Amino acid sequence: RKEVEQDPGPFNVPEGATVAFNCTYSNSASQSFFWYRQDCRKEPKLLMSVYSSGNEDGRFTAQLNRASQYISLLIRDSKLSDSATYLCVVNGPRYIPTFGRGTSLIVHP
């Protein structure tokens, strides 16, 4: 089993739709969790950290379920500019990061 798994997609949704991504991780000792966004041929950029209590930033909501070892990202009211690859990142012991393969999102008019 891979350390961090994501559905690669692509998720193809119309503008205004709500879309959710999940990410599972195998190491129960993982320390911290993040969602990054990566545009084509660019470096990843931090979208949001994921806290145990769940957190929201505008149209984006992230949640963590430690018991089931997964994190989620919900995007409401999708915009064309949300089209990108969303990377799940899990920091293990000693805060060494592991990236998921990424989930591709395509928002169309």
Next chain:
Amino acid sequence: GAVVSQHPSWVICKSGTSVKIECRSLDFQATTMFWYRQFPKQSLMLMATSNEGSKATYEQGVEKDKFLINHASLTLSTLTVTSAHPEDSSFYICSARVGEGRENYNEQFFGPGTRLTVL
């Protein structure tokens, strides 16, 4: 947010030559820097963890004699791809993490990446 630069942004070289890539944290001190490699349509693969003043820790399967890492200061880490071959062609990205105890300790700040093409 913290800014990380990489140089060069792209490089084309002949097989057998060595290529050095620099990663700099511009407005903060980074005790830890990470080097990643990303092939097309694949995820970032961690190559090594670089700590200032000590030897880098390489991930399994990464040849430390081929990918030389030097983290000589709190703002600079370098990756040298020695005797590059076409299969080393990839997108190399570094990231830096602020020192322990600082706000956002867990976060990584990424450089813009270096696209290496070996002919």
